[in-house]
Amino acid sequence: MTQPVSPPRDTAGKTPAAERPLARRGPRVRADIRTLSLLGVLAALVVIGGVSKPDEFLDIRNLxxxxxxxxxxxxxxxxxxxxxxxxxxxxxxxxxxxLSSVWATTVATQEYGFAGILFTAVVVGLGCGLVNGLLIAYGGVVPFIATLAMLASARGLALQITDGRTQIVTVDGILNLGERDSYVLGIPPLVMVFAIVTIVGWLVFNRTTFGRRTVAVGGNAEAARLAGIDVRRQRLYLYLLSGLCCGIAAFLLVVLSGSGQNTNGNLYELDAIAAVIIGGTLLTGGRGTITGSVLGVLIFTTITNIFALNNLQSDVQQIAKGAIIVAAVLVQRRTASTT
Known part of the structure; x- marks a missing residue:
């Protein structure tokens, strides 16, 4: 009777990756396919923009x-x-x-120059993240309610600080960063900051215990707790991280606009959540991707730019974004049901 042939093994006694069951490699394969799909969508949008408005869209200044x-x-x-x-x-x-942008651009803050504006923007962002984290992690408040309350409070405080007026930045160090003379090899400083944040975020998410704990808490918080993870402290750190990113973004916005306004950041929550979803991160938690989220941001920004160049109304842009979000969620549900 013929004996079954066992799969070849490498020198360490392990089955080579090519011979391992596909199910074990499924998550990585799906992630690669998802990333390639997003790159394909982004490439298609670049082609559409280049065809519809070649002179304007492909201009180096527009890019x-x-x-x-x-x-x-x-x-x-x-x-x-x-x-x-x-x-x-x-x-x-x-x-x-x-709130971070208007607090960082008050007359009192600007007296401390570049460092004062940067420090204030980051600290205010961290402070708001700390409040969110304490309410959610230790206060037991549902994240939706806690952050909704912060949304209303921060908007109200920003309006109170500015009294509805635009606060103009007069610090030369800030204004110079927004000028073309500050570009390095044609790359704006804001883009370089974004690249650094993305790289650090990717490394933390994929190569550290903090990233693994984040995925574990999202997958099953109780199992993570039983495994020895301090779930409450982890959630506090996560909202501190979100607040830190908001503070950095506020500083970049001040550099770009040269001012602080209480209307800054309008609908950023929609854009950020949408980019995260279409990037492949599950709304229910347990799976995320920094690379996909960044590609999602580039896709939405490119769509907005194409619509603006073709003189399409903002309401059409919002409808398109809504349709993309729904499509991304449906794809997620279908993928989840087949695994």
């Missing part, structure tokens, strides 16, 4: 503008990816950006 605009919401999205992967949500990111 720099797209990347610069993506940088601000992109930094927020990195923090949002961690929060949603853990099974949480943060509806207050736009309001925190607004």
């Amino acid at each position: 720099q503008l797209v990347l610069t605009q993506a940088s601000i919401i992109g930094v927020v999205t990195v923090g949002m990816t961690f929060v949603i992967t853990s099974g949480g949500i943060d509806l207050s990111v736009g309001a925190i950006v607004a």
Whole structure:
């Protein structure tokens, strides 16, 4: 009787990767396919923009503008990816950006120059994240309610600080960063900051215990607790991280606009959540991807730019974004049902 032939093994006695069951490699394969799909969508949008408005869209200044605009919401999205992967949500990111930007551009703050504005923006963002984290992790407040309350409070405080007026920045160090003379090899400083935040976020998410704990908490908080993870402390850290990203984004927005306004960051929560979802992060938690989220930001920013160049109304842009979000969620549900 013929004996079954066992799969070949390497020198360490393990079955080579090519011979391992596909099910074991399924998550990685699906992630690669998802990333390639997003790259394909982004490439298709570039082609559409190049065909519809070749002179305007493909102009180097316009491409720099797209990347610069993506940088601000992109930094927020990195923090949002961690929060949603853990099974949480943060509806207050736009309001925190607004509060951080107006607090950092008051006359009193500007007296301390570049460092004062940067420090204030980051500290205000961290402070708001701390409040969110304490309410959610130790106060037992549902993330949706806690961050919704922060949204209302931060917006109200930003309006009170500005009294509805635009606060103009007069610090040369801030204003010079927004000038083309500060570009390095044609790359705006804001884009370089976004790249650094993305790289650090990717490393933390994929190569550290903090990232693994984030995924574990989102997958099953009780199992994570039984495994020795301090779930409450982890959630506190995650909302601190989200607040930090909002503070950095607020500083970038001040550099870009040269001002602080209580309307800054309007609908950032929608854009960030949408980018995270279409990037492949599960709304229910337990799975996330920094790379996918960044690609999601670039896709949405490119769509907005194409619509603006073709003189399409903002309501059409919002409808398109809504349709993309629904499509992404349906794809997620179908993928989950087949695994």
